[in-house]
Amino acid sequence: MSTTTLAKPADAPAPAAKPARQGRRPGERGPLGTVLLHAGLMAASLIALAPVAWLVYLSLGPDKNDYLHPGGIAGKMSFSNYGFVLQHTEFFSWFKSTMIVALGTTVVGVLLAATTGYAVSRMRFPGHKQLMWVLLLTQAFPIAVLIVPMYQIFSDLGLIDSYWALILVNCTTAVPYSAWLLKGYFDTIPIEIDEAGRVDGLTPFGTFFRLILPLARPGLAVAAFYNFITAVAEVAFATTFMLDDSKYTFAVGLQTFVSEHDAEWNYMAATAVLIAIPVSVFFYLVQKNLVTGLTSGGTKG
Numbered sequence: 127m128s129t130t131t132l133a134k135p136a137d138a139p140a141p142a143a144k145p146a147r148q149g150r151r152p153g154e155r156g157p158l159g160t161v162l163l164h165a166g167l168m169a170a171s172l173i174a175l176a177p178v179a180w181l182v183y184l185s186l187g188p189d190k191n192d193y194l195h196p197g198g199i200a201g202k203m204s205f206s207n208y209g210f211v212l213q214h215t216e217f218f219s220w221f222k223s224t225m226i227v228a229l230g231t232t233v234v235g236v237l238l239a240a241t242t243g244y245a246v247s248r249m250r251f252p253g254h255k256q257l258m259w260v261l262l263l264t265q266a267f268p269i270a271v272l273i274v275p276m277y278q279i280f281s282d283l284g285l286i287d288s289y290w291a292l293i294l295v296n297c298t299t300a301v302p303y304s305a306w307l308l309k310g311y312f313d314t315i316p317i318e319i320d321e322a323g324r325v326d327g328l329t330p331f332g333t334f335f336r337l338i339l340p341l342a343r344p345g346l347a348v349a350a351f352y353n354f355i356t357a358v359a360e361v362a363f364a365t366t367f368m369l370d371d372s373k374y375t376f377a378v379g380l381q382t383f384v385s386e387h388d389a390e391w392n393y394m395a396a397t398a399v400l401i402a403i404p405v406s407v408f409f410y411l412v413q414k415n416l417v418t419g420l421t422s423g424g425t426k427g
Contacts, residue, residue, distance in 0.1 A: 185395035207396035231357035239304030247312035261302035311345030347415035
């Protein structure tokens with residue numbers, strides 16, 4: 127049996143040398159810029175989280191005057207404030223009222239804002255541009271000026287001390303901004319999608335609900351979150367329109383810890399922490415769509 131030996135070529139070509147780096151591309155950060163950017167982001171995060179951490183810390187002080195001597199809280203931390211709020215206040219009634227008003231405002235407000243924004247984005251009816259500016263103008267009126275006429279209107283309609291009063295009045299605050307937000311998002315969705323819906327025999331409402339809204343999910347998520355936190359944090363109208371203490375929202379319920387001569391800051395801090403929980407849960411549910419950006423939907427499909 128014969129064997130064959132493969133001879134290596136005498137002069138193998140040397141590997142080509144890598145070209146020397148010519149420097150950073152335009153817009154590329156250097157090491158120092160990266161360090162400064164991360165340091166700035168960390169500082170901004172600490173500034174944003176510091177008030178929240180301080181509030182949680184104060185809520186663990188068992189005495190109402192612990193906020194005057196915060197250094198002593200560390201040695202006697204307890205959850206007694208939370209127990210008092212949950213067991214000896216109308217916290218769960220406040221929670222129910224807040225969720226009814228907040229979710230009602232979110233559903234009604236987003237529906238009104240979405241239909242308004244879509245109509246102005248796609249249809250050219252008389253006064254469509256002026257409509258958006260009128261909505262924006264409504265934000266220029268201070269709440270103190272609006273309370274009296276709105277109270278008279280809701281009183282004539284028999285809506286005082288009802289959840290519908292707060293839902294409608296919160297919509298007057300949240301819908302104008304949400305309509306502008308969604309109108310800008312609908313403008314980024316190609317109009318060819320609407321034309322394709324009409325070719326397939328869909329009505330304008332069918333095109334809107336079956337084709338446009340699924341693509342507008344990121345914009346709807348931002349609008350929903352804005353409507354939700356607007357309703358949760360609203361104080362002036364809730365204080366004026368709600369007379370029955372069993373229908374108080376969280377914002378109004380917090381005021382029950384403020385007496386004529388003193389304020390029970392430990393209970394207020396504990397209640398504020400508990401109030402943040404439903405808002406955080408709602409944010410967690412919509413954050414997937416929030417981070418996708420307001421222009422991602424127009425390229426899908």
